[in-house]
Amino acid sequence: MAGKIHVLSSELIDRIAAGEVVERPASALKELLENSLDAGARSIECQLEDGGRTLIRVSDDGEGMSREDLELSVVRHATSKLKEPADLDAIRSLGFRGEALASLAAVSRLRMVSRRREDDTGWELTCEGGERSRLREIGAAPGTLVEVADLFFNTPARRKFLRSAATELSNAQAWMVRLALMAPGVRLALRHGKRLLLDAPVAADFAQRVAVVLGREVFEHLHPFSGRDGDYAVSGMIGDPDLVRTSPRDVYVFVNGRFVRDRVLQHAALAGYRSLLPPGRYPVVVARLELPPEQVDVNVHPQKLEVRFAEGDRVHRLLSGSVAQALAGSPWLSRGRSYVLRRSEPAGGPPAAAAAVSEVREEVQRYLSLAERSRGAPLPRSLEKAGPPAAAPLAPAEPGRETDLGRFLGALWQTYLVFEDGEELVLVDQHALHERITFERLRTQARAGGVLAQRLLLPLEVEPNAALMASFAEHERRLFELGFEAAPFGERVLRITAAPAGIDPLAARAVFVEVLGELADLGQTAAWEEARDGILARLACHASVRAGQTLSLSEVNALLAEMRRTDFASRCPHGRPVLTRLSRSEVEKWFLRR
Ligand SMILES: Nc1ncnc2c1ncn2[C@@H]1O[C@H](COP(=O)(O)OP(=O)(O)OP(=O)(O)O)[C@@H](O)[C@H]1O
Ligand SMILES: [Mg+2]
Incomplete structure (x- = not known):
């Protein structure tokens, strides 16, 4: 008699696996951008519609794919980034599992166009819900274009959990910022509908990219820091305690060029601020850690957001120590x-207020001239607090x-x-x-x-x-x-x-x-x-x-x-x-x- 257990169809396997990698439009965008960076792109353009719910398009000028590679790219566990088991111990690329495109293909309508520089023509591949439908020759510029349309159209349970376009968009923007900080040498643009939301030209250095991505306002509150311990190094920028957030969303930690959300690292980055910020307030920190790849395991989280270190304590010490040292020596906190x-109020105030002000100005001028005349008279009683007199009342200045x-x-x-x-x-x-x-x-x-x-x-x-x-x-x-x-x-x-x-x-x-x-x-x-x-x-x-x-x-x-x-x-x-x-x-x- 037949038993109850059977092996799942590959279609079902793909859909289940997709759930781990692609959670929402932002994670799809992240995967596509990482692929473009891995392909050595110098310029990447992203277009979203409806917060990414109906369309995510990423086009790059990277190395592109041959016809055969394009066909393989959507096959699960097909990758160009790992060859032998030992490669897994020292990963240098952002991707390595050969899962992202297969996952996206399983839960959306996917279209890819790719051309290698050395080829005369490009190829287009379309998939719908995992079914490969068409491969055809097509004229295209060198590089790769990927379109993910109608994400989760065939997985209603997932689709239901998508949030409003505005929320999905802000998630996608958060990833865009992280990736822009990861790759300062790459031009990045993000559009939503007709709106250009990010335009980051190739930056001369990391600081310039930080200024573009986080904004001048924020940048003015930042201070560079760095530290080294043998072959472990860290560098980045820390914000002054005036620049506070109510969540750690602006604490960016990168390990070998990969954004991670590691609690230990986050803790280390914040440790130096412990006594400088009230509870529940977070600074802006951008920290870039570099260590030998064999000392980090990036293969521990489905979205590669967490990593594991061979010497976690050493990493923690380096990061927290460097931040603390920079804080102690920073211009706004030093001895x-x-x-x-x-003060946060903009000079001048809003225009509506200005009109109101001019209305009362006359009135006030009259009052001021009265006040002028009574200059030198004692301060009004109300300024002196009732109760025991202060040792030094608001006395006129004296030598x-x-x-x-x-x-x-x-x-x-x-x-x-x-x-x-x-x-x-x-x-x-x-x-x-x-x-x-x-x-x-x-x-x-x-x-x-x-x-x-x-x-x-x-x-x-x-x-x-x-x-x-x-x-x-x-x-x-x-x-x-x-x-x-x-x-x-x-x-x-x-x-x-x-x-x-x-x-x-x-x-x-x-x-x-x-x-x-x-x-x-x-x-x-x-x-x-x-x-x-x-x-x-x-x-x-x-x-x-x-x-x-x-x-x-x-x-x-x-x-x-x-x-x-x-x-x-x-x-x-x-x-x-x-x-x-x-x-x-x-x-x-x-x-x-x-
Ligand atoms: N934009 C691109 N330009 C050139 N080649 C690409 C591009 N995107 C994907 N590829 C090729 O397709 C392969 C599969 O991509 P996919 O994202 O599915 O897997 P991966 O990047 O190898 O690993 P991971 O699943 O960890 O992202 C890649 O290994 C790469 O060779
Ligand atoms: Mg990938």
Whole structure:
């Protein structure tokens, strides 16, 4: 009796396999572009209709295919890129499985035209849902043209999952950007209907391509970086912390010229930013890793989006170290440089607003002339916050108040230090600044062996729960590194004898318990440095002047002197800005003087 198992028809096999490679129009576009790059194209044009749902056309000026190759190109597992099993261990091309065109042919209406430079004529091949229908001779320019029409027309389940044309288009554009960054020496154009969405001419260098693809606006916030470890190298550009995104979509990591979405690499690229950006915010990073191909396995993901490294730690160290080093030396974060927060409003404002402004201008002019007359009069009450008076009220500038940031005018709401620096008004968040200074000090100490501890006059006792008690046993050494000294006192009590210097002894107990809890959550993670920085940021917060605390002029000066000596002084360890500047013209705009 016949059994229940049978081998699937090749048509069904192709359709199932296609599902892995071609997920949506964007992945089809990616495959076609990769083929063009592998074929050595210098210029590639892409045309999409309806977000790629009805048409994806890619034409290149690459090496083209002979008649026989064209016929074979749509056969599964037919490729020119691998010959022997050993080739799989050191892949240099973007494709290698011989699957992409077979998959596209199985789930769309495919038309290809190709001609090799050395041939007099080209050939056209059409397939519909995997059925090869026609091969004919045709006049064509050297290179290859591939048209994928009506994607998933014969797989309704897939088709249903296609999103709106706008969404599919934006996915396709994202791939276009990645590929454009991968191949700066290739001209790339993308059109949707009649709209030209990307036109990237052959770039003289990588930076030029980045500027074209990501835009001048973004490019101005970028800074080059590089690093090397033996035959591993990395280079690219990192964005300043002003340029934030709400997702990691603009973190681009390329391994040997291939865009990858690897969590470890992404983590490495972001590690240096840890204390510079608030949670949930991501920078713009373009990182290009180069390593011997035999050290990377690219054959681990159906769309080749993930890779595996022979020495993952080494790659991680190189990338995170290079980014961190560049950040420390970058013009916007380096020692002592004050940092100008760019304000996002465009000068002038929208035209509609301009009309409204002119309407009220007369009115305002009248008011301004009144104000002019009462110049020198005390500030209106409402500007002085009710409650305890600030140590330095908004006093008129006077000699002896000169600081690094210009003339110190006073503290606003006992939180923001106010300076007049030539033509600029400077506001400094005193807590954020002190926090950063303290954090950097703690971090330096921790790296050098341990945070400076201060002995407590009277030991503090805490009675943690069993989980925290276990955490203590496990993490005693780490607590020591963080500046805490404690020992069990009986079964259920811990006695704290020393706490990090600078921490209010009254708060030490609460901070200790908090840190213990965090260590418990941590378990035995390998990423101790990172976790430690998080805890140090917390300690820094506890050991820093608060908003609402009054500072004397000499304290302000001491704070600014420390700022000069501190790395990353422009951001608090939680990534909030420390300092902002307003130009005179911006202030004048408030009063419609400009
Ligand atoms: N634009 C092109 N120009 C020249 N030859 C091409 C082009 N596109 C495809 N080919 C040829 O067709 C073959 C099959 O392409 P296909 O994309 O299916 O597989 P692959 O690129 O070899 O591997 P993968 O499935 O990993 O992409 C390629 O190996 C290549 O020789
Ligand atoms: Mg391919």
